[in-house]
Amino acid sequence: MNASAATTPIDSGRVAEHNARLETDVRADYEALSGMLARRGRDIEQLTALAQTFAVAVPSWGVGTGGTRFARFPGRGEPRNVFEKMEDCAVIHQLTRATPTVSLHFPWDRTDDPAALREIAQGYGLGFDAVNSNTFQDQPGQEQTYKHGSLTAQSGAVRAQAVAHNIECIELGRALGSKALTVWVGDGANFPGQHNLRGALERYLDSMRDIYGALPADWQLFIEHKLFEPAFYATTIADWGTSFACATELGPQAKCLVDLGHHAPNTNIEMIVARLAQFGKLGGFHFNDSKYGDDDLDSGSINPFQLFLVFNELADASQRDPAFRPAYMLDQSHNVTDPIESLMSSAIEVQRAFVQAALVDRGALRAHQEANDVLQAAQTLKQAYRTDVGPILAMARLRAGGAADPVGAYRASGYRTEVAERRPARAGASSSGIV
Secondary structure, eight states: OOTTTSOOSSOHHHHHHHHHHHHHHHHHHHHHHHHHHHHTTOOHHHHHHHHTTOOOBEEGGGGSOOBOSSOBOOOTTOOOSHHHHHHHHHHHHHHHSOOOEEEOBTTTTOOSOHHHHHHHHHHTTOEEOOEEOOOSSOOTTOSSOOTTOSTTOSOHHHHHHHHHHHHHHHHHHHHHTOOEEEEOOOOEESSTTSSOHHHHHHHHHHHHHHHHHTSOTTOEEEEEOOSSSSOSSEETTOSHHHHHHHHHHHOTTEEEEEETTSSOTTOOHHHHHHHHHHTTOEEEEEEOBOSSSSOOBOTTSSOHHHHHHHHHHHHHHHHHOTTOOOEEEEOOOOSSSOHHHHHHHHHHHHHHHHHHHHTSOHHHHHHHHHTTOHHHHHHHHHHHHHSOOHHHHHHHHHHTTOOSSHHHHHHHHTHHHHHHHHSOOOTTOOSSOOO
């Protein structure tokens, strides 16, 4: 569905009015940047067309307020069910034109009428990205507990329950038009000796083989690793090496998913990306940022240079293999900001890194590397990173029917105030599913 045919939660006339006030400045900045890029031999129109191809999925749970470790502070007008989540996701795509798909999380987003949900999403011009399973929480009425593990549990009944849930997620995803399942487990140990380290991974692989066997032929299985939390001594799938080994063991439909926050501080994540791409096992990303650990901060809010370096490796991989298409998704927790504003800002920051990486002079970079000119090789990357591509992103949004300034347009629309009146808070109705 094209942008003009989709239902828009915010009146398109109000967005057009907002754009009209900014368009003169956007065009002036665009022309100035065009001249600078032309002197480098770069065509701004090609870069703008490239920016319009960028897409990153929005996590359904991200439009609700997340939690701190000790409490959750609900926000005004939070979505109370998956259908209201779709409305908020539609706002994000309407204004950024960069988030055409939504990633659902089951059972938080489970519905008995997936056909109706798919129809509503299509009405907004949205599709569905990877679906996510949840065996890190016990749900109401659940027969077996995951307190001591799920896919790795000692109990065969617990493992069977976890496998059955993942297979149900696949079936729900098929009904919605998804093509991938993301599996993250919090399984592990808090104390030495709590479980046999090798045995836990053996049980994980046994469980995952059953899930993998239920995949449709055109689906992928994404294995997400996480260094710690909630298992603080030994998380079963703790690093990219374990993820890679398991994906290799399972088969070609299994790939590794990299969450930027799931690493120790100062880890060279871009090198992990390069390794996984080299061996054909890079499935996709959860984009966020962190200062200390798995903080789930807005993308690009702490270390935008690292985000750029990740996309530099992705650009290199795409140049080597034009069919290379990893999945992109945001995965953040918004505790003190409006979730819609944070998700829009993050989508723009990830798109910014995507375009900046396209500015790298790869011929010059290769020549400097071959000549062992360390400084000039580093400066070649820095030149692309320091280039303000904001005018390209704004023009791409204008041409696609979005907003020159998404956050400004959103605030001017009064959307949050309007939905707060339609969505009074309801006890136990956390749309995030967390805390």
